[in-house]
Amino acid sequence: MTVKRCLGIFLAVALSACSQLPRGAAVQNEITRNADAPTSDIAVYPVTRAFLPSVQHWPSVGEKRHAWIGNSRGSNAQIIRPGDELAILVWDSGDNSLLTSNEQRVATLPNIRVSESGSIFVPYVGKVQVSGRTPDSARQLIQRQLEAIVPSAQVQLSMAEGRSNSIDLVGGVNKPGNILMPDQNFTVLAAISAGGGVSAALDNPQVKLVRGSNIYATSVSTLYENPRLDTRLQGGDKVIVEADRRYFLSLGAAGREAQHDFNRDQVSALDALAIIGGVNDARADPQGILVLREYPASAVSAGVRGPRKQRVVFSIDLTTSDGLFSARNFMIQSGDLVLATESNLTDTRTILGLVGSVFGVVNAASNVSN
Template structure:
């Protein structure tokens, strides 16, 4: 028997009809079937796409526990309790905001500042000083602790920790400050770790929608990575390979093109297949979902309707696209081998 590089359609169909078959065949022969299959659950390794809305982000920079506050208090009164006549100001540097959100300031003792903006904290301290130093003026600066920085871990030109400006910073501004996402990054996925929750979105979604350009919070951690999703193309194709997703979704026709197309003279246009595995929870007996965990979708690309269906059918991560072998080349190969053998015998007899 002549060797082949891919299965024949009749072999797969024959196996599906046996009692031991653990898969079903679904022919994508009409637009109605295509629409029904499109409602079935998603499969494969997903990106877990979800993204916080703008309402979930803090509107501006706020003081947090662990920040370091530096105070300079100016008082021009000759009998000031805070400053000497020779030096009209007093410096109080290195006041760390404690775990309970407070700092200690002499004469007014504990002041709760966590959650306030730098300006609001300055105003609060100055108002507390008024009874003992009516003319005092307070200057406040902040050195950010870990909770008031953003950490860009990977996937940018300049990873590292970046402080949050007093006016706040959006994710696009932060990515730009870190040198941007390298051009070599394929279909970049932006992952945000905030508190105990993880978020993810495609970078193209952030660039393309103002709603995605959220304000960041202190303690946010950002990872940018190439899209990890893939599908396999095999059989009578230009090349057998694992193909990575290059955008949010791909149709079957796009996927075949990315795999080098169908092998001319070998592929059976009437039997291009997509192998997909569903969760047991997705199984249905009424046709509203797959009947078995393993499903083989078949397409006839020799017809206009089949081509349009393949143009609309969305490939899922971890799908296997199989271009079956045309039975005609297999028969031709057998005849060719037979002819070659007959010729060899005839030459031997002539000698």
């Protein structure tokens, strides 16, 4: 009887402490309780078909997203820019030429760098403004000006692109470096191709275009799918290809508790659940999938343009068709926490298991005493 009495006391204490049983996550009402209280610092929104139009107008959070610029057509010819190098050959078969001799009928002017002002110096002519012209147009201009001095002169001109006619492919490709633009229709995808293609190690690669003090960004997949967005590059542009830096977290009774990178431009709540490996069938509450997000103070609004509080909990019910369809159209943002809450049945199973274990010990003790 003494053993049974001790075990009975132990069972009573264990049952009274059931609220302190170890768990992998909170239950839903522990997170959302008192959300409607005036002093609450969180707002709770069920993700439903009726709610989706409102949240689409709310500000974005997390990693800053830059705009992109569309494509435009340029000249198929090369354009001379400051910093380019020109090589000029002047042919003259006339007697007593100012430029050539009887033994050498061609005058060579190699490695002429276009000045910052866009001009070059030609003997007997002086400064010639060539920046903004095609090589053929510059050749014709020089020849016209030489003809006033040397009527029989014929000019040949070639060009080597300088920094102003090249772009820098900074990283994220197999062969980064400085790339010369063959014409004025050189696009972002053409530059990536010239760099050996995107590195296979990048997840959802993003393209960042730095032009002067401005930054533009989009994803490589967007350029693949929308050729009109394959924008034309300008001399001096810097193109950076990098992995998508956005991420979200998963905790609780999830298939995997970890930090997850975005593997596409838009990740819905259902996509996120697939990425984390679903939820634990034995522990998770399918009616209590929560997405926790914190907005800046400037986003808080009493209307449809923003949340009521900075800290927001979005509740998703996977047991209804509306909940499933709505989860497919609810987009995860960078920094979100996807929390699979614990089912209330988990505590019940733990308690029943504890009771069964205790009674097993009691029966074993009784058999020993008998």
